[in-house]
């Protein structure tokens with residue numbers, strides 16, 4: 497991945513890797529061991545990315561391989577003071593003041609001005625000056641702290657990593673984050689954040705990993721989100737309600753999880769353009785309509801493809817036989833019908849093919865050889881656990897068309913009003929409101 501080569505990112509990554517390698521807290525160790533469990537099986541199926549906990553370890557395991565970094569600096573437990581650390585002290589104490597509950601005493605050693613010794617706080621030489629130590633990462637995963645993110649956190653501009661998964665933080669996402677030009681990983685999953693998608697996430701030039709799963713964000717998923725140079729994006733288990741924008745095809749992510757939102761809208765055929773990078777895509781239970789396009793076969797790097805529990809119909813495209821990397825395929829709980837193409841069950845790496853709860857009428861014999869397959873509740877003749885022939889006949893005599901009458905695309909922003917012709921009249925200045933320069 498060529499972004500590793502960019503110097504600033506190397507530093508950010510360095511900090512990242514460093515933090516991961518120096519996981520000192522029991523909770524983190526727990527996490528990584530549960531991660532090892534899931535990764536040793538390398539299923540990375542929907543189920544593993546769909547859990548509450550931090551997805552970061554999973555994502556990072558195979559992406560920022562530690563061997564590409566040189567751990568030449570030792571972790572600064574007791575560090576010399578300095579302006580940046582003094583600022584960090586101010587920021588962290590202001591933050592701690594917002595904590596209304598810290599049930600495990602995670603931050604009980606956040607006293608005194610040696611912030612580098614605080615649990616969950618990681619220091620490293622500053623990217624712009626290797627002689628200065630600064631706070632490079634904060635990891636409070638699984639601390640179950642209640643609190644908010646105060647504006648004073650703007651005194652931590654060198655953050656490369658902010659992991660706050662599985663806490664009870666609420667309130668605004670402060671705009672200070674846009675000062676964190678090195679922020680590489682942002683994990684706010686499983687908290688109590690709510691409201692519209694925070695636009696500040698769109699202004700983080702180094703961001704590669706964005707995880708806001710299990711919150712209560714709502715409204716529109718901004719189209720610009722998919723123009724960012726992210727590598728992993730988790731939006732699942734929120735209350736987003738706009739159809740996936742067509743910009744989705746621009747996204748270079750390798751992992752995309754949007755499951756369990758109320759998006760509605762048509763299957764985003766533009767996703768087929770992500771073939772060069774997309775490894776795992778989970779679009780489960782987001783109200784998608786329409787059919788899978790033939791172009792979907794272009795996702796030839798995808799190992800996990802999950803569009804289960806939607807309102808999709810049509811037949812599974814023969815072209816899916818081009819998805820040669822596919823290991824996990826889940827199309828269950830939709831309205832697919834007709835024959836499963838041979839090409840799918842012939843896929844060389846396919847281990848788990850779930851198509852239960854559809855109106856499939858025929859499965860080729862190859863499908864029976866797949867290690868893990870679920871074909872229940874379809875319309876397969878003379879087969880176990882299928883729908884009644886009445887139900888099948890009723891559906892198959894009028895199968896839904898692919899025509900997707902989804903919700904209309906989001907209304908474009910109003911056109912700027914044509915500027916009025918110049919007049920001699922100068923509007924009086926309203927005090928306090930800066931006038932626009934024309």
Ligand SMILES: *[C@@H]1O[C@H](CO)[C@@H](O)[C@H](O)[C@H]1NC(C)=O
Pocket residue numbers: 533536537
């Ligand atoms: C793989 O997963 C199965 C169940 O999903 C589990 O029984 C098995 O122990 C796992 N294997 C490893 C090596 O973790």
Ligand SMILES: *[C@@H]1O[C@H](CO)[C@@H](O)[C@H](O)[C@H]1NC(C)=O
Pocket residue numbers: 547548549686
């Ligand atoms: C997710 O988190 C909630 C609340 O924090 C908890 O009740 C639930 O058991 C968690 N689920 C999983 C799968 O970890």
Ligand SMILES: *[C@@H]1O[C@H](CO)[C@@H](O)[C@H](O)[C@H]1NC(C)=O
Pocket residue numbers: 535538557558
């Ligand atoms: C990491 O990637 C390599 C090569 O792509 C692969 O062989 C290996 O199994 C992967 N490891 C894990 C834990 O996914």
Ligand SMILES: *[C@@H]1O[C@H](CO)[C@@H](O)[C@H](O)[C@H]1NC(C)=O
Pocket residue numbers: 563564565566568
């Ligand atoms: C790590 O640093 C050492 C000494 O500075 C150098 O010789 C080595 O090539 C570096 N390794 C990598 C992978 O950059």
Ligand SMILES: *[C@@H]1O[C@H](CO)[C@@H](O)[C@H](O)[C@H]1NC(C)=O
Pocket residue numbers: 539541542543824826848849850868
């Ligand atoms: C196969 O996929 C289904 C659906 O994603 C999942 O429920 C099941 O646990 C998977 N089986 C294995 C062994 O991973």
